[in-house]
Amino acid sequence: MLMPNTHRQVVMAERPSGSLAMRHFRSEVVPVPPRPADAVLLRNIFVSVAPGARAVMQGAAYRRQLVPGEVIPSSVIAEVMAAPPGGPEPGSIVGGAGGWQEYSVVPTSEIWPLERVGELSHHLGLLGRNGLTAYFGIREVAQLRAGETVVVSGAAGGVGHIAGQLARAAGARVVGITSSAEKNEILRRQLGYTAAVDRRSSSFADDLRAACPAGVDVYFDNVGGPVREVVLPLLARHGRIVCCGVTAHYDADRPPVGMTDIAMQLIVKSLRMQGFLVADYLPRWGTAQRELHALQKSGELTVLEDIRDGLDSAPGALIEMLAGGNIGQLAVRLAPDPAGWPS
Numbered sequence: 128m129l130m131p132n133t134h135r136q137v138v139m140a141e142r143p144s145g146s147l148a149m150r151h152f153r154s155e156v157v158p159v160p161p162r163p164a165d166a167v168l169l170r171n172i173f174v175s176v177a178p179g180a181r182a183v184m185q186g187a188a189y190r191r192q193l194v195p196g197e198v199i200p201s202s203v204i205a206e207v208m209a210a211p212p213g214g215p216e217p218g219s220i221v222g223g224a225g226g227w228q229e230y231s232v233v234p235t236s237e238i239w240p241l242e243r244v245g246e247l248s249h250h251l252g253l254l255g256r257n258g259l260t261a262y263f264g265i266r267e268v269a270q271l272r273a274g275e276t277v278v279v280s281g282a283a284g285g286v287g288h289i290a291g292q293l294a295r296a297a298g299a300r301v302v303g304i305t306s307s308a309e310k311n312e313i314l315r316r317q318l319g320y321t322a323a324v325d326r327r328s329s330s331f332a333d334d335l336r337a338a339c340p341a342g343v344d345v346y347f348d349n350v351g352g353p354v355r356e357v358v359l360p361l362l363a364r365h366g367r368i369v370c371c372g373v374t375a376h377y378d379a380d381r382p383p384v385g386m387t388d389i390a391m392q393l394i395v396k397s398l399r400m401q402g403f404l405v406a407d408y409l410p411r412w413g414t415a416q417r418e419l420h421a422l423q424k425s426g427e428l429t430v431l432e433d434i435r436d437g438l439d440s441a442p443g444a445l446i447e448m449l450a451g452g453n454i455g456q457l458a459v460r461l462a463p464d465p466a467g468w469p470s
């Protein structure tokens with residue numbers, strides 16, 4: 128393929144103060160950067176849209192703070208255009224830590240091979256970081272036993288909808304929290320959740336208590352904030368909190384907050400709250416990806432995706448996501464799947 132001299136990218140125009148808006152982004156055409164000797168040049172096929180991008184616009188979170196003019200960071204699924212000797216083959220498809228742009232130059236240490244299974248888009252969701260986060264959060268961190276009650280917040284989101292289904296498949300009663308009746312209907316009818324409640328309803332706390340009559344054994348916390356405060360009093364003795372993310376704190380003036388507000392709960396109920404990073408389980412990603420793919424193929428797992436077209440749709444997609452507008456894994460398609468990708 129002929130390499131263009133320039134490409135399009137979306138950068139942070141200014142640091143947000145308050146809720147994210149279109150003015151915080153700028154689309155620009157810039158030269159395709161030169162490739163350092165230890166880096167790979169990628170042509171992006173998919174770029175992810177993740178709440179963590181909003182967090183780093185504000186302050187250091189999963190990575191260092193973004194500065195104005197920098198590309199919005201994201202996971203990408205991409206074709207290798209050029210690589211150092213010993214690196215991935217040009218033409219191969221990889222995952223990488225890239226950004227909202229048509230081409231990314233990524234250090235070889237920040238790309239990963241893809242198992243050649245499943246829809247290509249699944250490698251951002253089910254088989255990508257979010258699916259793997261759900262997998263290890265439920266399989267390792269939750270220490271789940273059959274019959275327990277698991278509450279998942281952000282339950283119809285990229286991580287949440289896989290986490291809930293994995294918990295259900297392990298024999299748990301699963302209760303989802305979202306912000307819409309439409310999402311909750313999908314969770315109950317399509318994904319096999321026992322119940323689903325609306326966090327924006329005036330009866331939210333009562334609804335959640337009614338859905339968890341024996342208390343909450345595992346809280347898979349994707350959002351933190353006021354939702355966590357409603358869940359905490361419902362935790363059963365020896366309950367566990369899978370501390371996955373704090374989306375509620377991302378779209379704010381201040382960097383994401385710490386966890387000191389729940390210290391008393393942790394002490395008086397002998398709770399265990401364990402943070403984790405999906406990268407902690409890197410050597411086991413391949414096994415997990417094969418299992419997740421098999422569960423999806425057998426119909427045990429349903430994949431929800433919200434794929435938008437074109438780089439220009441990315442900022443609006445992130446803004447919508449932070450307002451709860453996505454159902455399932457949100458991603459932006461920049462180019463068609465390569466010919467011959469297995470489905």
Ligand SMILES: NC(=O)c1ccc[n+]([C@@H]2O[C@H](COP(=O)([O-])OP(=O)(O)OC[C@H]3O[C@@H](n4cnc5c(N)ncnc54)[C@H](OP(=O)(O)O)[C@@H]3O)[C@@H](O)[C@H]2O)c1
Pocket residue numbers: 176177178179256257260280281282283284285286287304305306307310326349350352354370371372373374375376403404405406448449450451452453455456457
């Ligand atoms: N630990 C790790 O290694 C790891 C890896 C990947 C992701 N994560 C974290 O996992 C979480 C989920 O990521 P995702 O990509 O799957 O996003 P997502 O759940 O698909 O999208 C975010 C969802 O959060 C909910 N939300 C937004 N603002 C909220 C608020 N103020 N209060 C409560 N809920 C709010 C919305 O759902 P509703 O409106 O329906 O509630 C929205 O759809 C994020 O916090 C992310 O940082 C952690």
